[in-house]
Amino acid sequence: MTVETFAPAKINLTLHVTGQRADGYHLLDSLVVFADCGDRLTLAPADDLTLTVTGPRAEGVPTDGRNLVLKAAALFGPGRGAAITLDKHLPAAAGIGGGSSDAAAALRGLAQLWDVALPEPQAVLSLGADVPVCLAPRSLRMRGVGEEITEGPRLPAMGLVLVNPGVEVPTPAVFKALTRKDNPAMPHPPGWASAATMAHWLRTQRNDLEAPARALAPVIGTVIGAIAATPGCLLARMSGSGATCFGIYDSRAEAETAATTLRAENPGWWVAAAEPFTLKPALA
Numbered sequence: 001m002t003v004e005t006f007a008p009a010k011i012n013l014t015l016h017v018t019g020q021r022a023d024g025y026h027l028l029d030s031l032v033v034f035a036d037c038g039d040r041l042t043l044a045p046a047d048d049l050t051l052t053v054t055g056p057r058a059e060g061v062p063t064d065g066r067n068l069v070l071k072a073a074a075l076f077g078p079g080r081g082a083a084i085t086l087d088k089h090l091p092a093a094a095g096i097g098g099g100s101s102d103a104a105a106a107l108r109g110l111a112q113l114w115d116v117a118l119p120e121p122q123a124v125l126s127l128g129a130d131v132p133v134c135l136a137p138r139s140l141r142m143r144g145v146g147e148e149i150t151e152g153p154r155l156p157a158m159g160l161v162l163v164n165p166g167v168e169v170p171t172p173a174v175f176k177a178l179t180r181k182d183n184p185a186m187p188h189p190p191g192w193a194s195a196a197t198m199a200h201w202l203r204t205q206r207n208d209l210e211a212p213a214r215a216l217a218p219v220i221g222t223v224i225g226a227i228a229a230t231p232g233c234l235l236a237r238m239s240g241s242g243a244t245c246f247g248i249y250d251s252r253a254e255a256e257t258a259a260t261t262l263r264a265e266n267p268g269w270w271v272a273a274a275e276p277f278t279l280k281p282a283l284a
C-alpha cells in the first residue's frame with residue numbers, strides 16, 4: 001500500500017512575540033492557517049529508508065539526513081523502511097513552514113504506512129518549533145514556543161495569495177534582530193462572517209517579526225506594497241519570519257487575478273493563489 005500525504009503551506013495570520021525563555025527560544029502567540037498549495041509526499045513500502053526530492057522547488061533542498069522528512073522518519077526508531085518521494089512546490093526557508101510541514105506530513109504518512117502511533121509530542125517538537133502546528137493542518141492558535149496548540153476560529157470563505165521574492169531570511173537572524181521581546185499577546189480571535197471582517201480584525205493585530213525581517217531584507221516591504229496594491233486586497237502581511245507575504249481577498253477568483261498580475265509584474269517572484277486548507281482526518 002502506497003500512502004500519499006499533502007504538506008500545505010503554513011500561514012501565520014498573526015505572530016506576536018510575547019517573551020523569551022532562558023534557552024533563547026521565544027514565546028509566541030499566533031493564529032495559524034494553512035493554504036491548499038504545498039508539497040506532496042509519496043511513501044511506498046521498501047526494505048530501506050530512502051528519500052528522493054523532485055518538483056519545481058527541489059533545488060537546494062537537502063536529500064540526506066538533514067532533510068526534515070528523514071529526521072521525522074528517524075523518530076519512529078531504526079529498522080523501518082520506506083521509499084519516500086518529496087515533490088517540492090514550496091520555497092524553503094520562507095516563513096511558510098516548507099520543511100516543517102513536510103516533516104509533519106511524513107509523520108502522518110509513516111504512522112499510516114507502518115501502522116504505528118505518532119511519536120511523543122516532545123519528540124515532534126524536537127524537529128522544529130513549527131512542526132506540532134503542522135501535524136493536523138487547520139485553523140489553530142499556537143502558543144508557547146510552538147508546542148501549545150488550541151483550536152482557532154472557523155474561517156470564512158476567502159482567497160489567499162502567497163508571494164516570495166526569492167530572498168532567504170534565516171529564522172534565527174530575524175529573531176535576533178527583534179528589539180522588543182515582550183510584546184502584548186493576541187486577544188481571543190472572535191470568528192468572522194466574511195473575509196472582510198476577518199481582515200478588519202487582523203489589521204488590529206501584528207506580525208512582530210515583520211519589522212526586523214524588513215530591516216534585513218527591504219524587498220519584503222516592496223512585496224507587501226505590491227500585494228496591497230492589487231484590486232480587492234483586504235490585508236497584506238508577512239508570514240512567520242519571512243520573506244513570504246500573503247494577501248487576503250474575498251474570493252479565490254480575486255486571488256487568482258491578483259496572482260496573475262503579481263507574476264506578470266515580477267517574473268522572479270514565486271506567486272501562488274490559494275484557499276484555506278483543512279486536513280480531513282480520514283485522508284491524512
Ligand SMILES: C[C@@](CO)(OP(=O)(O)O)[C@H](O)COP(=O)(O)OP(=O)(O)OC[C@H]1O[C@@H](n2ccc(N)nc2=O)[C@H](O)[C@@H]1O
Pocket residue numbers: 012015024025026027028030094095096097100127128129130131144145146171172175239240241242
Ligand atoms: C517563526 C515561525 C513562526 O511560525 O515560523 P517560520 O518563519 O520558521 O516559518 C516558527 O516559530 C519557527 O519554527 P521553526 O522554523 O520550526 O523553528 P526551529 O527550527 O525550531 O528554530 C529555528 C530558530 O528560530 C528561533 N526560534 C524559533 C521558534 C521560537 N519559538 N523561538 C525562536 O527563537 C531560534 O533561534 C531557533 O534556533
Ligand SMILES: Nc1ncnc2c1ncn2[C@@H]1O[C@H](COP(=O)(O)OP(=O)(O)O)[C@@H](O)[C@H]1O
Pocket residue numbers: 060061062066067068069086091092093094095096097098099100101102103130171240241242
Ligand atoms: N523538506 C525540506 N524542505 C525544505 N527545507 C528543508 C527540508 N528539510 C530541511 N530543510 C532545511 O530547513 C531549512 C528551513 O526550511 P523551512 O522549514 O522551509 O523554513 P521556515 O522555517 O522559514 O518555514 C532550509 O534552509 C532547508 O535547508
